[in-house]
Amino acid sequence: MSAPIVRVAGLHKSFGSLEVLKGVDMQINAGEVIVVFGRSGSGKSTFLRCINFLEEPTQGTIEVAGRSIAAGIPTRFRRKQVQHLRRTCGMVFQQFNLFPHMSVLDNVMEAPRRISTQSAKQVRDHAMSLLADVGLADKAAEYPIRLSGGQQQRVAIARALAMRPQVMLFDEPTSALDPELIHEVLAVMRNLAQDHSTTMIVVTHEMGFAREVATRMCFFHEGRIHEQCEPEQMFDGSRLPETQRFLDAVM
Ligand SMILES: Nc1ncnc2c1ncn2[C@@H]1O[C@H](COP(=O)(O)OP(=O)(O)OP(=O)(O)O)[C@@H](O)[C@H]1O
Ligand SMILES: [Mg+2]
Numbered sequence: 001m002s003a004p005i006v007r008v009a010g011l012h013k014s015f016g017s018l019e020v021l022k023g024v025d026m027q028i029n030a031g032e033v034i035v036v037f038g039r040s041g042s043g044k045s046t047f048l049r050c051i052n053f054l055e056e057p058t059q060g061t062i063e064v065a066g067r068s069i070a071a072g073i074p075t076r077f078r079r080k081q082v083q084h085l086r087r088t089c090g091m092v093f094q095q096f097n098l099f100p101h102m103s104v105l106d107n108v109m110e111a112p113r114r115i116s117t118q119s120a121k122q123v124r125d126h127a128m129s130l131l132a133d134v135g136l137a138d139k140a141a142e143y144p145i146r147l148s149g150g151q152q153q154r155v156a157i158a159r160a161l162a163m164r165p166q167v168m169l170f171d172e173p174t175s176a177l178d179p180e181l182i183h184e185v186l187a188v189m190r191n192l193a194q195d196h197s198t199t200m201i202v203v204t205h206e207m208g209f210a211r212e213v214a215t216r217m218c219f220f221h222e223g224r225i226h227e228q229c230e231p232e233q234m235f236d237g238s239r240l241p242e243t244q245r246f247l248d249a250v251m
Contacts, residue, residue, distance in 0.1 A: 005030040005199050006051070006167060007068070011060035013046050020046045022223035024060075030166070031196040035210040035231075036203045038220030039246060044203045047220070048169045051201070052089040053082050064088050065166050087115070090160030094172040096152040098144040098159070104131065105140040108159045115163075123162075130158040134188050150181030154188050161192075168192065170202040182206070189213075205250045211235060219243045 006028040013021040020043045028034055036044050049055040051062055057071040065088045069081045098107050108127040112118065118126070131137045134154040144152050153173055160168060170189065174182040186209050192198055193213040204210065210217055211231045218228040219242075227243045239247065 003066070004028055005065055006201070007061070007063040008051065009061045009063075011047070011050060011062070012058045012071075013043070013050055013055060014058045020223050021050065021057075024223075024225055026218070026225065028167075028199055028201070030199055032215045033193045033200045033202065033213050035214040035217045036201060036220060037205055037210070037217065037246070037250075038226075042220040043223045044220050045171050048091070048171050048201065048203060051167075051169060052085050052091060054091075087163055088165055089167045089169055090163060090165035091169045092153070092156050092160050092171070092173050094176050096144070096149070096156040096176075098152055098155055100144055102143075103140065104136065104142050104144065104147070104155050107144070107155055108162050111159070112162050127158070127162055130161050131155075133161075133191070134158045135184070148181060149177045150184045153177065153181075153185045157185075157188055157192075161198075165198070167199045167201070170200065170204065172203050172205075174204065174206060207235075207247070207251055219246065221246075 004027040006026065008024055008026040011021050011024040012019070024047060036047065038044055046055055050057045053069065059071050061068050061070045064085055067081050067084050069078050069085065099110065102110065105127055108130060109123050112123045128137060128140065131140055134157055136151060136154055139147060139151065144155065147155065174185050177185065186206060189202070190209065190213055193200055214231045216228055217231055217234045219226045221242050227240050
């Protein structure tokens with residue numbers, strides 16, 4: 001068995017006196033698709049943001065692709081590790097956060113262009129093939145404002161993939177979209193999941209998606225993983241009361 005690609009151990013996060021994460025442990029094997037769900041304020045976004053150190057954990061260790069960072073290590077001693085983390089983990093947010101002054105293609109090329117050892121042509125070819133994968137090759141020259149929300153989110157996914165991340169973090173990527181645009185974004189994510197080359201952690205309440213592609217579902221409750229299991233068991237109706245109540249409410 002290969003070592004887990006993501007290892008979260010004893011993760012705590014407080015904002016002042018508010019303890020948001022109260023000890024989260026998670027090990028994820030390469031190719032797994034983890035769906036995280038739970039009530040608003042249960043710490044789902046904070047959990048994702050701690051994984052790539054967009055938030056500084058108060059306590060605990062994050063290890064991704066063989067390199068670990070412990071909370072509390074002074075910034076100057078861990079710059080390289082954080083850089084490695086950010087490159088290894090692509091992130092897609094609820095709000096697409098595209099650069100408005102850049103074309104779709106430039107949005108996708110921006111990061112690899114800055115750091116990569118690839119030639120300009122390689123960066124461009126890769127970006128174009130990612131845009132084709134998300135069904136937007138014909139929009140390469142457009143500006144984000146001229147795209148629908150679903151199209152913008154697909155560009156955001158292509159942009160995150162441009163760094164060839166081993167792990168993709170999705171924070172409610174469809175919850176800002178009109179219902180008729182959700183399916184096109186989920187379709188792109190489903191393709192990515194079924195490809196098995198990218199490990200995914202997806203915060204979402206799209207239970208159909210979870211049932212179809214998740215290898216594991218984790219219910220967050222009050223800053224802890226309250227319950228986790230495979231989707232089949234999750235939906236079979238014998239869950240802990242808090243989990244069941246939440247599932248009943250969203251389904
Ligand atoms: N930067 C911050 N400063 C202070 N408090 C914060 C900060 N970020 C999050 N919180 C608080 O931490 C708690 C958990 O927030 P988080 O965003 O992780 O929840 P969530 O599960 O993602 O919720 P939602 O479903 O609404 O997105 C909330 O009470 C929130 O107000
Ligand atoms: Mg959130």
